[in-house]
Amino acid sequence: MVVMSRLLRAGPSTSPLISPRIACRLFSSFTSEITIHSPTSLIPNSINNNNSINSSNAKPLILRIEPHGRNVHWVFLGCPGVGKGTYASRLSKLIGVPHIATGDLVREELASSGPLSSKLAEIVNQGKLVSDEIIVDLLSRRLETGEAKGEAGFILDGFPRTVRQAEILEGVIDIDLVINLKLREEALLAKCLGRRICSECGGNYNVACIDIKGDDGSPGLYMAPLLPPPGCASKLITRSDDREEVVKERLRIYNEMTRPVEEFYQKRGKLLQFDLPGGIPESWPKLLQALNLDDQEDGQSAAA
Numbered sequence: 001m002v003v004m005s006r007l008l009r010a011g012p013s014t015s016p017l018i019s020p021r022i023a024c025r026l027f028s029s030f031t032s033e034i035t036i037h038s039p040t041s042l043i044p045n046s047i048n049n050n051n052s053i054n055s056s057n058a059k060p061l062i063l064r065i066e067p068h069g070r071n072v073h074w075v076f077l078g079c080p081g082v083g084k085g086t087y088a089s090r091l092s093k094l095i096g097v098p099h100i101a102t103g104d105l106v107r108e109e110l111a112s113s114g115p116l117s118s119k120l121a122e123i124v125n126q127g128k129l130v131s132d133e134i135i136v137d138l139l140s141r142r143l144e145t146g147e148a149k150g151e152a153g154f155i156l157d158g159f160p161r162t163v164r165q166a167e168i169l170e171g172v173i174d175i176d177l178v179i180n181l182k183l184r185e186e187a188l189l190a191k192c193l194g195r196r197i198c199s200e201c202g203g204n205y206n207v208a209c210i211d212i213k214g215d216d217g218s219p220g221l222y223m224a225p226l227l228p229p230p231g232c233a234s235k236l237i238t239r240s241d242d243r244e245e246v247v248k249e250r251l252r253i254y255n256e257m258t259r260p261v262e263e264f265y266q267k268r269g270k271l272l273q274f275d276l277p278g279g280i281p282e283s284w285p286k287l288l289q290a291l292n293l294d295d296q297e298d299g300q301s302a303a304a
């Protein structure tokens with residue numbers, strides 16, 4: 001992993017020390033690939049009338065899931081506040097692979113008062129993106145720590161955010177699938193401004209009730225608030241970067257820098273577009289369906 005870490009730091013412009021294939025094998029050794037779903041069944045043309053999975057990919061997507069998730073190298077894309085963390089975390093528990101959120105890595109570094117923390121605080125408070133170098137450094141350290149503990153496979157959340165980061169990642173790890181979560185901008189803004197955290201237990205809540213009526217054939221969207229239990233209600237705080245001007249700046253930067261990342265993966269036939277039909281109760285079952293994992297959850301609850 002030291003080699004891979006050096007590779008990651010070096011970026012795509014320098015000549016790699018080892019081939020991407022070897023780096024990939026280093027990273028996911030002992031796995032044998034099992035194709036458990038046919039490509040055509042992965043992306044239904046439509047799930048129901050209210051929510052369709054768009055796919056204009058040139059190549060069909062093939063979803064491969066190794067027992068215990070060893071072969072899962074997935075990436076979650078989506079605007080800030082869309083709920084990447086929530087869905088990535090649920091999926092990671094379901095298929096047994098770590099959920100690695102670069103936002104968490106940044107926050108941990110910020111809290112650590114380490115060498116990068118004051119530099120990071122300045123960048124984050126302005127709603128700016130942390131540089132590729134810092135993110136790649138934090139991510140390499142996290143992957144190394146994980147591998148030392150015997151982790152295999154991962155779901156990345158918040159990385160890659162730029163085409164350059166995607167190129168670095170593509171050079172060392174074979175990403176199987178990129179899930180792009182999509183939500184209308186007005187809903188995104190309301191959702192971000194409604195976010196609250198319990199200052200005592202760290203619980204995440206949302207006080208916004210989003211109810212957008214459908215018009216001209218576009219489906220409506222309803223997201224219920226996620227209200228705190230009585231014990232947390234008086235201790236709610238708003239994250240300093242959930243202010244309207246910061247949220248809008250994040251969305252602007254996202255559109256400018258991350259949209260090309262969607263195109264990057266679309267060209268490689270790895271992008272799954274998923275329009276969120278609402279909150280978790282509406283979206284979770286449809287996401288599992290889109291990933292052909294609905295039977296996996298059924299199996300789990302049946303076994304429980």
Ligand SMILES: [Zn+2]
Pocket residue numbers: 198199200201202203231232235
């Ligand atoms: Zn609490």
